[in-house]
Amino acid sequence: MEKVLLKNLGREGAHTVDSYLSGGGYEALRKALGMEPEDIIQMVKDSGLRGRGGAGFPTGLKWSFIPKDAPEKYLCCNADEGEPGTFKDRGIMEYDPHLLLEGMAIASYAIGAHKAYIYIRGEFLFAARRLQEAILEAYEKGFLGENILGTGFSLDIYVHRGFGAYICGEETALLESIEGYRGQPRKKPPFPALSGLYGKPTVINNVETLACLPAIVNRGAEWFASIGPEKSPGPKIFGVSGHVERPGLYELPMGTPLREIVYEHAGGIREGRRLKAVIPGGVSAPLLTESELHTPMDFDSLAKIGSMLGSGGVIVMDETTCMVKTAYIIMRFFSHESCGKCTPCREGTTWLKKIVERIEHGRGVPGDVELLESLCDNIFGRTFCPLGDGAVMALRGVLKNFREEFQYHIEHKRCMV
Amino acid sequence: MDEKTRREIEGKILPKYRTRRSACMASMQLVQRQKGYLTKEDMEEIARLLDMEPVEVEAVGKFYTMYNVERPVGRYHIQVCENLSCSLMGGEHILKHIERLLGIKTGQTTGDKRFTLSVVQCLGSCGTAPVIQVNDDYYENLTDKKVEEILERLK
Numbered sequence: 061m062e063k064v065l066l067k068n069l070g071r072e073g074a075h076t077v078d079s080y081l082s083g084g085g086y087e088a089l090r091k092a093l094g095m096e097p098e099d100i101i102q103m104v105k106d107s108g109l110r111g112r113g114g115a116g117f118p119t120g121l122k123w124s125f126i127p128k129d130a131p132e133k134y135l136c137c138n139a140d141e142g143e144p145g146t147f148k149d150r151g152i153m154e155y156d157p158h159l160l161l162e163g164m165a166i167a168s169y170a171i172g173a174h175k176a177y178i179y180i181r182g183e184f185l186f187a188a189r190r191l192q193e194a195i196l197e198a199y200e201k202g203f204l205g206e207n208i209l210g211t212g213f214s215l216d217i218y219v220h221r222g223f224g225a226y227i228c229g230e231e232t233a234l235l236e237s238i239e240g241y242r243g244q245p246r247k248k249p250p251f252p253a254l255s256g257l258y259g260k261p262t263v264i265n266n267v268e269t270l271a272c273l274p275a276i277v278n279r280g281a282e283w284f285a286s287i288g289p290e291k292s293p294g295p296k297i298f299g300v301s302g303h304v305e306r307p308g309l310y311e312l313p314m315g316t317p318l319r320e321i322v323y324e325h326a327g328g329i330r331e332g333r334r335l336k337a338v339i340p341g342g343v344s345a346p347l348l349t350e351s352e353l354h355t356p357m358d359f360d361s362l363a364k365i366g367s368m369l370g371s372g373g374v375i376v377m378d379e380t381t382c383m384v385k386t387a388y389i390i391m392r393f394f395s396h397e398s399c400g401k402c403t404p405c406r407e408g409t410t411w412l413k414k415i416v417e418r419i420e421h422g423r424g425v426p427g428d429v430e431l432l433e434s435l436c437d438n439i440f441g442r443t444f445c446p447l448g449d450g451a452v453m454a455l456r457g458v459l460k461n462f463r464e465e466f467q468y469h470i471e472h473k474r475c476m477v
Numbered sequence: 478m479d480e481k482t483r484r485e486i487e488g489k490i491l492p493k494y495r496t497r498r499s500a501c502m503a504s505m506q507l508v509q510r511q512k513g514y515l516t517k518e519d520m521e522e523i524a525r526l527l528d529m530e531p532v533e534v535e536a537v538g539k540f541y542t543m544y545n546v547e548r549p550v551g552r553y554h555i556q557v558c559e560n561l562s563c564s565l566m567g568g569e570h571i572l573k574h575i576e577r578l579l580g581i582k583t584g585q586t587t588g589d590k591r592f593t594l595s596v597v598q599c600l601g602s603c604g605t606a607p608v609i610q611v612n613d614d615y616y617e618n619l620t621d622k623k624v625e626e627i628l629e630r631l632k
Contacts, residue, residue: 141601142599142601143599144560144561144562144598144599144603145561145562145599145603146599146601146603147601147602147603147604150601150602181601182506182541182543183543183600183601183610184601185613186613186614186615218493218494220493220502220503221502221503221506222502222541223502223505223506223541223542223543223544224541224542224543224544224597225540225541225542226598226599237502238494238499239496239498239499240496240498240499240500240501240502240527240529240537241498241537242536242537242540243540243541258495258496299603299604300604301562301565301566301603301604301606302561302562302565302566302603302606303565303566307603307604307605307606308604309604339561343560343561373603375561375562375565375603377565381565385564386561389559389560389561389564390561392559393560393561393598393599396598397598399540
């Protein structure tokens with residue numbers, strides 16, 4: 061498949077505006093600005109594009125919730141990329157920042173926003189600087205600012221750096237953070253489409269989602285819809301990490317089977333070992349085992365088997381991996397990142413971590429697995445935002461497949477592997 | 478806070494936003510860049526400048542893990558990722574190796590104030606694990622030897 065999102069990955073100098081223009085850059089913006097905003101929204105609906113941040117919500121539909129007559133609206137690009145196992149947006153921002161900016165300009169025009177923010181995690185300083193340079197270049201060339209390409213449309217894009225908080229990937233926490241507050245999620249409804257940044261209608265889209273837009277405008281909705289499965293089409297970036305021969309980013313059609321990603325593109329398991337488990341979409345996604353590797357990597361196929369595509373961050377674990385330790389690392393992460401706003405998540409993830417930690421360190425007691433399961437039941441569906449659910453889904457995924465390893469740890473005070 | 482910093486906040490940060498409070502994150506980042514951490518006085522000054530209460534600035538500072546609130550760090554702040562992909566690729570070993578080389582434990586600063594060692598959650602560089610961040614820079618695909626070379630250069 062011809063690459064759309066990662067065609068410049070690793071290419072020296074690709075991030076400059078001149079390089080981007082030489083590859084036909086900003087032609088899609090020119091074309092879009094000649095269209096009616098409603099027609100662009102329809103085009104994105106027809107393309108079948110679904111949000112690449114993890115939730116898979118149809119992008120065109122999200123845009124259509126924005127009231128047309130509102131005088132002040134915002135676009136926010138979610139570049140928080142905090143889900144462990146995910147490193148795709150960084151690839152786009154470092155090597156093709158103008159692809160993101162062009163996508164943002166198209167989206168802003170479609171929804172009628174004149175100000176847009178890129179919320180980028182604080183650690184990605186290099187990418188933030190790249191974006192800032194690209195923004196300045198885009199202003200100089202007339203792709204941003206007042207009266208863009210003589211069309212009368214104006215847009216300013218600003219970079220807002222986060223500073224270490226996974227929760228800010230949740231869209232309303234992200235908005236709180238831009239407004240200068242602790243990044244804690246807001247109550248929904250009202251949804252950001254009606255009351256978002258500064259209480260104004262706001263669309264929040266992931267980097268990869270926005271980066272799909274120039275190609276959709278250039279080549280048409282039908283072209284995009286023809287790639288991959290009918291209900292979640294398009295190109296998708298899979299980031300493969302862990303025990304594989306060739307970890308890295310792979311842009312493939314949505315729906316590529318997990319087996320093909322792990323064994324063909326990422327070169328299979330390191331040192332000829334056997335695969336034990338794969339997390340398909342960042343640590344929140346319940347892990348899969350050998351028998352599920354035929355699953356197509358798209359939103360619906362993974363949901364059907366009780367997991368999720370999430371961010372497409374694929375973490376591969378070979379036979380030497382202790383699954384109790386894996387669970388411990390994931391629970392430690394969630395308890396650390398719980399924002400503290402609601403009790404089931406704040407207290408629940410802390411206890412999940414404490415119990416898995418004592419099992420991992422040989423201090424588990426009989427009944428601990430059942431205690432974990434009961435905690436999961438009391439967290440899931442009772443938290444303010446999906447963070448607590450993510451912790452539960454991850455742990456349930458490990459327990460479902462590797463319960464005996466937990467029992468072994470409790471009984472023998474050491475790993476089974 | 479010196480006059481230059483104040484001017485930068487007024488001239489470059491505040492115009493990006495609709496409210497003064499929105500400049501709080503970036504202002505704290507700017508001040509922290511100058512000396513590596515934030516004092517109570519810094520946060521009080523930022524609060525005055527942005528029409529906030531000092532406790533509101535402090536609440537933001539303590540929520541986001543990259544702000545070193547009243548926590549001086551060494552000239553080089555080494556942050557080792559302890560999340561899953563890095564762990565699978567030997568992240569804990571890298572952490573122990575750095576502890577041995579610097580003669581400090583995680584969370585400590587060397588006596589000469591040159592290095593502070595911390596563990597962090599996912600740095601978003603999982604395909605090139607194990608990864609550490611030293612101040613602004615990422616070091617990826619680490620091995621014992623690479624770590625030794627990096628520390629030698631910074632000593």
